[in-house]
Amino acid sequence: MKAAFFMQRSFNINFIDHDLSWLRMQVYYFYRHTTDNYIFLSRERMTDHELIFKWADCVREDVVNHAEQWQKNIKGLTDLSINEFHIRDILNIDHPCAFDTMEDYDLLIFRKIITPDDQISNSDVTGEIHESIFGLATTPISFIMSQHVLISIRETGNKAIDHYVERFEQILQRSIEEQNKPRKLPSTPIDLTLRMLNSMIDAYLDLRTPLTRRVEHWQRELLQGRKRFNQWPQLFQENMAFQQVENLCEEQIETLQELRDELVENYHHLMGEHAAESPDLLLVRMNDLGSHIERTQKHTSRLRAAIQSAIDLHFNAIANQTNENMRILAIITAVFAPLTLLTGVxxxxxxxxxxxxxxxxxxxxxxxxxxxxxxxxxxxxxxxxxxxxxxxxxxxxxxxxxxxxxxxxxxxxxxxxxxxxxxxxxxxxxx
Structure with missing residues (x-):
């Protein structure tokens, strides 16, 4: 009877692995060494070491095109039944940043600004188009977190996630004893989530230089151009793009604050057997994320203020030029007034x-x-x-x-x- 049970269990595992072969899903297992008590990474399942958590990195196109089959594979891999409304949120390409909790897992939807390093393009297969305002576009990234499982759903070409995938592939080439050097591997799903969010948000700071150059371009056009400025639609679209970044940063700060509150209030439920560890490191990491987003938001606000100041200076310069012309005309009139009087007399x-x-x-x-x-x-x-x-x-x-x-x-x-x-x-x- 036991042999039949193990044969059936082996058949189910092989069936799941076979189903995963057509998906662009990558699964990584994080184990704790039995004797030396350090964390190492593997692509294969092991029975002689303690499994800490598993990370399933999914491509959003697979979820859009094969939603039911994807849910079955996730159920067989992680034993998580994802709520129907959460599936709709994941499939919605325009869904804002959000955080929601369930008994079995927590859902975090985070919108990332598409940077020049990303290779994300509008998909012809799904028929979806990323909303873009003057070169700035965002893409959703969904994280499903539990005590032992992390599922990420993202677009193909997301450089921040691809960076972690490439790094883990390089770590897998090392021996088990060398995998934690020079940096330690994440020990919990939320720890890995915060690390990936940190990688995405750090890329925002790199946008400050091109955005500042754009503002300098408009300042030159508004204040130093010799021709009449007639690019008002483009300038207003640029201003709307900065407004979009500010709104996005505000949504991200609120979402991270909800995640932080959940971490503080329900730390034992979220961490499980890892609840004995101090949450201070995670809180510091979350505060650092919020600080980076606030820096981006403040910088964007300063750029918007700079554009508005340039517009005000432009109209002030036009008004000043008009006053100068009127002054010259008034001087000419005043000079010729006595002459007109004498000739009239x-x-x-x-x-x-x-x-x-x-x-x-x-x-x-x-x-x-x-x-x-x-x-x-x-x-x-x-x-x-x-x-x-x-x-x-x-x-x-x-x-x-x-x-x-x-x-x-x-x-x-x-x-x-x-x-x-x-x-x-x-x-x-x-x-």
């Missing part, structure tokens, strides 16, 4: 006008017109309105204390007249 149809019959009258009129022009230009020059550039704000504020504006009722400031006006005001109030 001597253009009157009176019979007797001084100098009308004099042979020097024309030259005297030209001299008077020239003198008035020179005097006005000298006045504008002394007032820093022409020929000496713009005054600083401090100079303009200081000048207001020493100069009076043109006042048509200047005679009312005379002291005797002031006293008379006050007495008239008192009599009026009395009546």
């Amino acid at each position: 001597y253009g009157m149809n009176f019979e007797f006008i001084p100098g009308l019959k004099s042979p020097e009258g024309f030259w005297m009129m030209l001299a008077a017109m020239l003198l008035s022009t020179v005097l006005l230009l000298y006045y504008f020059y002394r007032q820093h309105l022409v020929g000496r550039g713009e005054k600083s704000v401090i100079e303009m504020l200081a000048q207001q204390k020493h100069q009076r504006n043109v006042n048509l009722f200047w005679f009312l400031d005379y002291e005797p007249i002031k006293q008379t006006l006050k007495e008239v005001e008192k009599i009026t109030r009395f009546k």
Whole structure:
């Protein structure tokens, strides 16, 4: 009877392995050495060492195209029955960052910004398109975590996950005694999850340089361009891309905070026999993840503020140029106003006008017109309105204390007249 049971068990294992052959799924087993108590990695199942946890790395296209068969294989491999609504969340390419808990496992959906190092492309097989705003696109990565199982569902070409797969493949080529050198292997599913999240979030910091260059490009176009700026749709799309990054960072911070709360409140349920270990290292790692996301969010906010400042400066420069043109036109008008007055006076149809019959009258009129022009230009020059550039704000504020504006009722400031006006005001109030 026992032999039949073991034969049936061996048949089920072989059947599962056979089903896994058509999937692009990679399974890694993490064992603890029986005598030396260190962790090592294997692609094969072992019975003489303690199994700590297993990691199944799945490609999202397999889940989309063969959802039912994928669930059966996961059930046979990990004994986990994934909730139907969680399957829908995993299949939704536009699902936001989220964290949910079940009795058997926890689900973490994390959206990653597609960086230039990634080789993720829109799939023709699934017919799905990653939403992209001016070159910035995100892709979902799902983590199903339990005490002994970690399942990751990601797109093909995700460089952060591929980096860990390549690293584990290199570790498998070493001997069991050398696998923990120079870095120790993860001891829990959540530890491996946080390490992969850290690899993804660290790539965000590399985006700061190209994003800063984009902002510098728009600043040059807005402030130093000699032609009229007409790329407003592209600039607004760029601003929306920064808004998208800020919203994504906010979602990620909230999701990590929910995971942190779950780790603190239900640490024994999440860790199982590893609950005796201190959660301080995991909390430090999660705080580091949140700090990196906040740095990216603050940098993006500064870039948005820089773009907005450039737009404000652009419109201020246009307004300043308009004011400069109006100032020049006002100066020209002021210079020609006395000339117009003189020509208008001597253009009157009176019979007797001084100098009308004099042979020097024309030259005297030209001299008077020239003198008035020179005097006005000298006045504008002394007032820093022409020929000496713009005054600083401090100079303009200081000048207001020493100069009076043109006042048509200047005679009312005379002291005797002031006293008379006050007495008239008192009599009026009395009546």
